[in-house]
Amino acid sequence: MISAPFDYHRPSSLAEALSLLARHGDDARVLAGGHSLVPAMKLRLAEPRVLVDLSRVAELRGISEKDGRIVIGAMTTHAELASSSFLAAKCPLLTETAPQIGDIQVRNKGTIGGSLAHADPAADWPPVALALDAEMEVAGPSGSRMIAAAGFFTDIMQTALRPGEVLRAIRVRPTGPSVAYVKTEQKASGFALCGVAVVVDRAANRVSVAITGIAATPFRASQVERALEGGPLTAERIGEAARVAAAGAQLLSDMHGSADYRAHLAQVNVRRAIVRASART
Amino acid sequence: MDRSGMNVRVMCRVNGANVTIEAHPMMRLLDALRSKLRLTGTKEGCGEGECGACAVLVDGDLVNSCLFPLLHAEGTAITTIEGVAAGGRLHAVQEAFLACGGAQCGICTPGMVLAAITLLERNPNPTEAEVKAGLAGNLCRCTGYMRIFEAVVSACRR
Ligand SMILES: Cc1cc2nc3c(=O)[nH]c(=O)nc-3n(C[C@H](O)[C@H](O)[C@H](O)COP(=O)(O)OP(=O)(O)OC[C@H]3O[C@@H](n4cnc5c(N)ncnc54)[C@H](O)[C@@H]3O)c2cc1C
Ligand code: FES
Ligand code: FES
Numbered sequence: 001m002i003s004a005p006f007d008y009h010r011p012s013s014l015a016e017a018l019s020l021l022a023r024h025g026d027d028a029r030v031l032a033g034g035h036s037l038v039p040a041m042k043l044r045l046a047e048p049r050v051l052v053d054l055s056r057v058a059e060l061r062g063i064s065e066k067d068g069r070i071v072i073g074a075m076t077t078h079a080e081l082a083s084s085s086f087l088a089a090k091c092p093l094l095t096e097t098a099p100q101i102g103d104i105q106v107r108n109k110g111t112i113g114g115s116l117a118h119a120d121p122a123a124d125w126p127p128v129a130l131a132l133d134a135e136m137e138v139a140g141p142s143g144s145r146m147i148a149a150a151g152f153f154t155d156i157m158q159t160a161l162r163p164g165e166v167l168r169a170i171r172v173r174p175t176g177p178s179v180a181y182v183k184t185e186q187k188a189s190g191f192a193l194c195g196v197a198v199v200v201d202r203a204a205n206r207v208s209v210a211i212t213g214i215a216a217t218p219f220r221a222s223q224v225e226r227a228l229e230g231g232p233l234t235a236e237r238i239g240e241a242a243r244v245a246a247a248g249a250q251l252l253s254d255m256h257g258s259a260d261y262r263a264h265l266a267q268v269n270v271r272r273a274i275v276r277a278s279a280r281t
Numbered sequence: 282m283d284r285s286g287m288n289v290r291v292m293c294r295v296n297g298a299n300v301t302i303e304a305h306p307m308m309r310l311l312d313a314l315r316s317k318l319r320l321t322g323t324k325e326g327c328g329e330g331e332c333g334a335c336a337v338l339v340d341g342d343l344v345n346s347c348l349f350p351l352l353h354a355e356g357t358a359i360t361t362i363e364g365v366a367a368g369g370r371l372h373a374v375q376e377a378f379l380a381c382g383g384a385q386c387g388i389c390t391p392g393m394v395l396a397a398i399t400l401l402e403r404n405p406n407p408t409e410a411e412v413k414a415g416l417a418g419n420l421c422r423c424t425g426y427m428r429i430f431e432a433v434v435s436a437c438r439r
Contacts, residue, residue, distance in 0.1 A: 008287065008306045010352065031350070038309075038348045039329055051307065055353055079342070103418025104396070105336055105345040188331055 007050040014059055014139055014166065017052050021164045022141045024050040030166060031055070032075060032114035035106055060113070060168060063087060069171045071137075074113020078102070081112060091172055093179035093197060097128050100183055102190045113167045116152070119159050119217070121252065122191040126153055126218040128181065130210035131197035132172040140165035156216040175199055180277035182269045183213075186256050193257050194265035196245075198273040200233070207233070207277075209270060214262040215249045223247055224270055233278040242271035293354045295320070296364025306352035310344075311335045313351045314361060322362035322391050326420070333419035336392035337361050343399050343418070362391035365398065373439040374398050374432070383432035385423035393419045397433045406437055 007024070011017040021028050029048035031037055032055075040046040054060055060075040063084055070091055072081070081087060082098035101107055101115075101124050115125040116136065129136075129149040136147040141164050152160050161167060183195035192213035199208040207228045212218040227241035245266040251259035291302045295318060302317050314320045314337070326334030328347045335347040338360040365372045374397045377383065384390040393416065400407060400415035407415060412433050421429060 006287075008289075008352070010306075034350055034353075035330060035348055038350070042328070053306075053350075053352065102330075103333070104343050104399075104415065105333060105418045106330060108342045108344050109348065 008053065009051070010053040010056050012056045012058075014057055014168065017054060017057055017166060018139060018141060018164070020050075020052045021166070024052075026163060028052055030117075032111045032117075033077065033109040035102075035110040036114060036118040036120065054166070060166075065090075068173070069135075070174060072112060072170045072172075074116075074167045074169055075111050076113075078107035078110050078112065078115075079104070082107060090174040091132070092177055093128055093132060093175065093181060093199060094172075096179065097124050097181040097197070100124060100181060100185075100190075100195075106190070112170060116170065117159060117161060117167050119153050119157050120191070121156055121216055121218070122186070122193070122195075122213045123218075124181070124183065124192055124195055124212065127195055127197040127210035127212040129170060129172075130218055130220050131179075131199045131208045132175070133208070135171045136167055137169040137171060138165050139168045144168070146171075150220065153217040176202065177280045178202060178277045179280070180273045182273040182276065184265050184269060194262055194269050196266070196269040196273040198270075198277040200274070200277045205230075207274060209245075209274065211245065211249075211266055211270070214246060214251055214266050216252065219249065221245050221266075221270060224274075228274075233274065235275065238271055238274045238278075242267050242274070245270040289352060291351055291355045293356060294358040296359070296361060302351065304351055306350060308351040309347055310337070310339075310349040310351055310354055310359075311346035313354075314346060314359075320361050320363050324388050324391060326388060331420070332389070333392040333396065334389055336395050336419065338395055338399060341399065341402075343396055345418075360395070362394060365394060372398065374401065374436045377432040377436035377439060378429070381428050381432040381435055383424060383429040389419060389421040389423075393421065393429060397429075397436065400433070401437060407433070409434075 009020050027049040031051045031053045061073045064071050078098045078101045088095040115123050134149040147160050178200035180198045183192045194214050195212040197210045209221040209224045223244040224241045246263040251262050253259040288303050289306045302313050314323050324334040326332035330345045330348045337346050339357050396416050396419050412430050
C-alpha cells in the first residue's frame with residue numbers, strides 16, 4: 001500500500017512542471033520511473049503531498065548531440081541507454097553500465113535522472129557521471145543552470161538540486177573505447193556493494209576513477225588518479241595505485257558488507273576496472 | 282488506499298480488451314489488475330520490485346506491476362498471464378513449463394512465463410547465459426531454476 005498523496009499532476013511540458021513545483025513548494029516531489037520513490041513512499045520514508053509526474057514531458061526524454069556534447073534527457077530509461085548504438089560508439093561507459101543496473105523490469109522503468117537525483121549511495125550512474133566529468137543541466141524557477149557532477153552529490157541521498165528545480169539532462173563529452181564499469185553487486189537488488197567507473201584519456205594521459213557503494217556519496221579516487229600520473233599503465237603501477245582506492249573514505253558498514261570488506265572490494269575493482277579499460281583500444 | 286478522493290479514469294487495453302479503471306492515479310497496477318479487473322493470475326511476492334512475481338507486459342516491455350502507478354498505464358496495451366493462452370490453447374512457453382516441471386507452487390510462474398515470452402520474442406535462440414540474464418529479475422523459491430531454464434530452451438524448439 002502506498003501512502004496516497006493528496007494531489008497528483010501530470011504536466012505535459014517542463015514549464016508547466018516547474019510552475020506546479022513553484023506553486024506547491026516543499027509539499028511537492030517529482031515522479032519519474034517511481035522505482036525509488038514508490039518503495040520510499042511505501043515505507044513512509046517519503047510522504048509527498050503533491051506529485052508532479054514527469055512521464056508526459058517529452059522534452060526530458062531522449063539522447064542527442066549538441067555543441068560536441070552528448071545530451072541525455074533525465075527521463076531516458078536505463079533500458080533505452082543500454083540499447084543505444086549511438087552511445088555504444090560515442091560514450092561506451094554508458095552502454096556498459098546500463099545493463100548492470102537492477103534487472104530488466106527495473107531498467108524498463110527506472111530513469112537516469114531519477115537515479116542521479118535520488119543519489120542512493122549504492123547507485124550506478126553517479127560514479128559514471130563523476131568519471132565522465134558530466135554536467136547536470138538543471139531547470140528551475142529562475143532559469144537554467146549547470147552543475148558539475150563533482151559538486152552534485154552533496155551527502156547521502158542529497159544533491160545540489162534546490163527545491164523547485166528539475167534535473168533536465170546530463171551532458172557528457174564523447175570518449176574513446178578505453179572505459180570500464182566493474183561492480184560487485186548485492187545479490188538480491190543488484191545495487192552496488194562497490195562499483196568502479198574508469199575513463200582512460202590517452203590523449204591527455206589521464207585516468208579518471210570514481211567509486212560508488214562504499215561511502216555516503218560516490219567520489220573520485222583522486223589518490224589513485226595521482227598515483228598513475230606521468231607513467232605507463234603497467235600492471236604493476238595499476239596494482240600499486242589501486243591500494244589507495246579507499247584511503248581516507250568514510251566507509252559504510254551494514255548487513256551487506258563490513259567497512260573492511262568494502263575497502264577490499266574497492267582495491268580489487270579499481271584494479272580490474274583500470275586494467276580492463278586500458279586494454280580496450 | 283484512496284484517501285484523497287481524487288480518482289481518475291484510466292483507459293487501456295488489457296489482454297486485447299478495452300477497459301476503463303476508476304481509481305487513484307497512484308494505485309499500483311498490480312492492485313488494479315487483481316482487485317478492479319479480478320485478474321488474479323498476477324501475483325504479489327515482495328511488493329518491492331525485487332522478485333518479478335507481479336511482472337506483466339506493458340506495450341511489450343516487462344515491468345513490475347507492484348511499482349507501476351496505474352496512471353502510467355493510460356493508453357497502453359497490457360498483457361497479463363491470463364492473456365497468454367490463445368483460443369483455449371496454451372502458449373508454447375506454458376506447454377514447456379508443464380512438460381519440464383518448471384512450475385511448482387506457481388507464485389513465480391506468471392511472471393516467469395511472461396519474462397520468458399518477451400525474451401524469446403526478442404531473441405528466439407538464446408544461449409544459456411542469455412536465458413539466465415533474461416530471467417534475472419524473476420525469483421523462484423521452489424524449482425531451483427534448472428527446470429525453468431530447461432523449459433525456456435525447450436520452448437524455443439517448439
Ligand atoms: C529492485 C530494484 C533494484 C534496483 N537496482 C539498482 C541497481 O542495481 N543500480 C542502481 O543504480 N539502481 C538500482 N535501482 C534503482 C533504480 O535505478 C531507480 O529507477 C532509480 O534509482 C530512480 O529512478 P526513477 O526514474 O525510478 O526515479 P523515481 O523513483 O521516480 O524518483 C527518485 C527520486 O528522484 C527525484 N527525481 C526523479 N527525477 C527527477 C528529475 N528529473 N529532477 C529532479 N528530481 C527527480 C524524485 O522526486 C525522487 O525523489 C533499483 C531499484 C529497484 C526497485
Ligand atoms: S511483487 Fe513486484 S517485484 Fe516482487
Ligand atoms: S514455483 Fe514456487 S516460487 Fe517458483
